[in-house]
Amino acid sequence: MIKVENIVKRFGTLEVLRGVSLEIGSGEIVGIVGPSGAGKTTLLQIVGTLDKPDGGRVLYDGTDVLQLKDKELAHFRNRNIGFVFQFHQLLPEFTSLENVAIPALIGGEKRDAAYSRAKELLSYMNLSERMDHKPAQLSGGERQRVAVARALVNRPQVILADEPSGSLDSQNKQELHQLFFKLRDEFGHTFVIVTHDEGLASQCDRVLPMRDGMIEVSQESKPASDEDA
Numbered sequence: 047m048i049k050v051e052n053i054v055k056r057f058g059t060l061e062v063l064r065g066v067s068l069e070i071g072s073g074e075i076v077g078i079v080g081p082s083g084a085g086k087t088t089l090l091q092i093v094g095t096l097d098k099p100d101g102g103r104v105l106y107d108g109t110d111v112l113q114l115k116d117k118e119l120a121h122f123r124n125r126n127i128g129f130v131f132q133f134h135q136l137l138p139e140f141t142s143l144e145n146v147a148i149p150a151l152i153g154g155e156k157r158d159a160a161y162s163r164a165k166e167l168l169s170y171m172n173l174s175e176r177m178d179h180k181p182a183q184l185s186g187g188e189r190q191r192v193a194v195a196r197a198l199v200n201r202p203q204v205i206l207a208d209e210p211s212g213s214l215d216s217q218n219k220q221e222l223h224q225l226f227f228k229l230r231d232e233f234g235h236t237f238v239i240v241t242h243d244e245g246l247a248s249q250c251d252r253v254l255p256m257r258d259g260m261i262e263v264s265q266e267s268k269p270a271s272d273e274d275a
Contacts, residue, residue: 047072047236048093048204053102055088055259062088063099064259072203075230075237077247080256086240087208089256093238094206095123106204124153128197132209134189136181136196142168143177146195153200160199167195171225187218194225198235205229207239211246223249 048070055063062085070076078086091097093104095111103110111122136145143164150160168177171191181189190210197205207226211219223246229235239246247253255262 047074047107048238049103049105049108050089050093051103051105053089053092053099053104055085055092055097055099062259063092066102066259066261068254068261070236070238072236073230073234074252075226075239075250077250077253078238078240078256079242079247079253084256085259086256090206090208090238090240094127094129095119121153124149125200126202126204128200128202128205130190130193130197130205130207130210132212134181134193136189136192138181141178141180142173142184142192142195145181145192146199149196150199155200163199164195167198168192171195185218186214187221190214190218190222191225194222194229198229202235204236204238207237207241209240209242211241211243219243219245 048068050066050068053063053066054061066085066089078089080086088097092099095104098112104112106122106126111119114122137148140148143161146164146167147157147160150163151157155163165177168174171194173188173191173195176184176188176192181192184192190213205226210226211222214222223243226237226239227249230237239250241247
């Protein structure tokens, strides 16, 4: 589904990504791990088309999305990729319902349809009673569930998450991690997750360790069974 070929990214004389290549299948949950400065977030931003590399290609179902014109690329991103960030990045002046509906409205959805979808997702997240609350009135776990609902509102194929549980306590971390796997199992979403959380990484279908701008040998999170040997 996603194919990244020989991605190079430089900031001045610093080469942050040094020829990164990877493939991610539909419905797969992949964790990207490694020390700070390894290039994880930069890679995620390029995969998400939020930044462009100095070399290489990013393909979604065979289409090199980096060759799209700016308006076409923005439309592709809006419809096909959802983002979850460490600190939610909800707009403080808007309610939960409004925050979730915004990407649908940007994508050209009619207001009634956008708000209906937002209500459906917030209900799925057990936030029916918090729809009219603004972010400052929500707990950290609630804010992050609103952010996940926002990422899902346009029914994207791919969810990209950058340290999604990094600001949460242990219970909310566990609930968020379980939510990701539930969404994959029920709706077939593909997840690419940058994380320092060893518990989350251990649950992923595959782990891609990064160091010094390169991906080391990938690791399966679950050991092969005797029947697979």
